């Protein structure tokens with residue numbers, strides 16, 4: 001295993017903007033589609049494990065996706081980007 005979540009150069013990682021329709025809801029919570037293997041990647045697993053459910057072989061309740069034969073090397077991270085107005089001096 002070359003890719004470990006603690007050993008990633010995130011500067012060179014691919015990034016994608018999250019559109020509203022990229023977010024799916026299941027009875028287990030919200031998830032995205034893994035950009036590599038297409039399996040569900042629940043927000044909990046992205047944040048806590050850095051991996052999709054295909055890698056973790058963890059079925060998402062209510063989602064009809066066969067994780068049995070999924071192999072995935074993607075390491076995942078969620079980011080929140082922001083800018084804010086500088087404090088105005090009055």
Ligand SMILES: [Zn+2]
Nearest residue numbers: 034037052072
């Ligand atoms: Zn994956």
